[in-house]
Amino acid sequence: MLNLTEKELIQNLAIGDSPAFTHVVEVYQERLLHFSFHYLNNREAARDVVQDVFAVIWENHEKFHKVKNLSSWLFTLTKNQCLKKIEHLKVAQKHLSSLRHKQLNLSQDSLSHLDTSPLIFNEIDSIFRQTLEKLSPQSRRIFEMSRFENKKNREIADELNISIKTVEACITKALKVLRPALKQYLPVVFF
Structure with missing residues (x-):
């Protein structure tokens, strides 16, 4: 001080x-x-x-x-x-x-211009299914288990007897194919 x-x-x-x-x-x-x-x-x-x-x-x-x-x-x-x-x-x-x-x-x-008619949803569903058909059977199965059955990557890997890295790679590949196909419908697809 x-x-x-x-x-x-x-x-x-x-x-x-x-x-x-x-x-x-x-x-x-x-x-x-x-x-x-x-x-x-x-x-x-x-x-x-x-x-x-x-x-x-x-x-x-x-x-x-x-x-x-x-x-x-x-x-x-x-x-x-x-x-x-x-x-x-x-x-x-x-x-x-x-x-x-x-x-x-x-x-x-964006919301005011968003079309949520049944016709759009049917079109999205059709594009989605056609695009999934282009995937290999294993990639399609893994993607469906992940998105439709809500299974975690570990569960999918254990059930299919594959590595988690393989599961991740297949999901990434599926998303890379689906995004461009559904690009114009992405706001609706998110929901």
């Missing part, structure tokens, strides 16, 4: 004295955190603000010779950093809201 008057502390800070800076951090850090948290209501953002305040102090220490009241100056710096952080958070929130709004519009547009 330094035994300096406030005026001496300010003079030491102005010349970039490391012990004086450490003393200021130790004395003011918690108070500035509480102050920042009160306005930001976010611990991480408050820590960022206080860290920024101390970075400004260290990087611009030569400006300390103009300071008359250390507490007032530190809280003014913290206030200004909080205002910057709030502006940043507002912009980020607006951007996220805008993205969410665009995503909802896309979903709405």
Whole structure:
């Protein structure tokens, strides 16, 4: 703990004295955190603000010779950093809201144009069955066990007496064949 008057502390800070800076951090850090948290209501953002305040102090220490009241100056710096952080958070929130709004519009547009008529489902079923027929019997059986019987890869491997890697490879192969065939119907196929 330094035994300096406030005026001496300010003079030491102005010349970039490391012990004086450490003393200021130790004395003011918690108070500035509480102050920042009160306005930001976010611990991480408050820590960022206080860290920024101390970075400004260290990087611009030569400006300390103009300071008359250390507490007032530190809280003014913290206030200004909080205002910057709030502006940043507002912009980020607006951007996220805008993205969410665009995503909802896309979903709405996609749903409004989605055809869920029985004719489409029959067409999907027909394409699906024709595409499955193009697979080897083993790949088709593994895919059906996985998707229609809801069996896990381990269960399929044990039942067919093959490795899990073979099961995974067959499912991957089946999906590679099915995706292009059902590309235009993917939103409906997902459900």
